[in-house]
Amino acid sequence: MTEQELKTNISEVRMKALVCILLLLETFVFVVQQQVDGGLNEKERPDIYKALRELTATVTEQKENIRALETQLRNEMKKKDEEISNLTLSQVELRKENRDREIAFSAALTQSNGENIGPFPTEVTLTYKNVFTNIGNAYNPITGVFTAPLKGAYMFRISVFGYGPNPAGACIYKNGEKLVIAFANQPQRELNSSNGVVLILEVGDVVYVRLYPNTKIYDSYNNHSTFSGYLLFTLI
Structure with missing residues (x-):
């Protein structure tokens, strides 16, 4: 009743x-x-x-x-x-x-009026210092490294921007393994490219971005070159 x-x-x-x-x-x-x-x-x-x-x-x-x-x-x-x-x-x-379980971040390379990074003869880890979002504090803007706090499926994306004739390129790494690259090359004017990947990460796995050898990328307060990631769902 x-x-x-x-x-x-x-x-x-x-x-x-x-x-x-x-x-x-x-x-x-x-x-x-x-x-x-x-x-x-x-x-x-x-x-x-x-x-x-x-x-x-x-x-x-x-x-x-x-x-x-x-x-x-x-x-x-x-x-x-x-x-x-x-x-x-x-x-x-x-x-x-x-x-x-709320884990997400997004950052650009710089907050300056304009800055070129590269070229270098070998790969260099990029530090995205202009942080827009860092829910869960899993991304470290000092080292440029994302460390997984939970086992799960994560989505990561990068975008690169530059000017010819130098090519522009960057790679997403997981625990020292190169996975995907965003790369653009033409003799003049603006260059841009992007790429992304879904990864299964264990607790403590690291993901970061490295500048591709002999390439140059550009960023400014317009935030052309970015690195983002977020947890899709946890796994047992």
């Missing part, structure tokens, strides 16, 4: 009890009036007293019903309060768990 149904039943029982009390009072007044007017004959007296006893018993019964329903309602409300309290605790724990 729902809380509203219990309240409705209590109201109905109380109404019935009130009606019985009114009838009991009406009968009592009738008896008193008859006694004042000259008394009751022997045939009338037993019937009226019997009615009084029956009404009194009914009122007593209705009072017991009200007490029982009120007790039931209190128990139901207490149970609901406990359920709400347990639900609230579960929601708090779920929100905390979800916050622990």
Whole structure:
């Protein structure tokens, strides 16, 4: 039985009890009036007293019903309060768990008016210092390295920008292994390229970007060259 149904039943029982009390009072007044007017004959007296006893018993019964329903309602409300309290605790724990799984970052190479990086004869790890987002603090802007805090599937993307005649290129690495490259080459004007990859990472795995040998990339406050990543879902 729902809380509203219990309240409705209590109201109905109380109404019935009130009606019985009114009838009991009406009968009592009738008896008193008859006694004042000259008394009751022997045939009338037993019937009226019997009615009084029956009404009194009914009122007593209705009072017991009200007490029982009120007790039931209190128990139901207490149970609901406990359920709400347990639900609230579960929601708090779920929100905390979800916050622990919120991992995402995005950064550009520089905040300067304009800066070229490279070319170098060998690969160089890039540090993306202009951080837009770093939820979970898994990306280190000092080293340029992302370290996986949870086992899961992660998405990573890079974009590179430059000017010819120098080619522009950068590679995504996982634990020292080269995975994908974004590369562009033409004799003049702007160069741009991008690439991405979904990786399964264990806790402690690292992902970073290296400038491709003998290439040059450019960045400015317009944020042409970027490195981003986020957790898609966790794995057991």
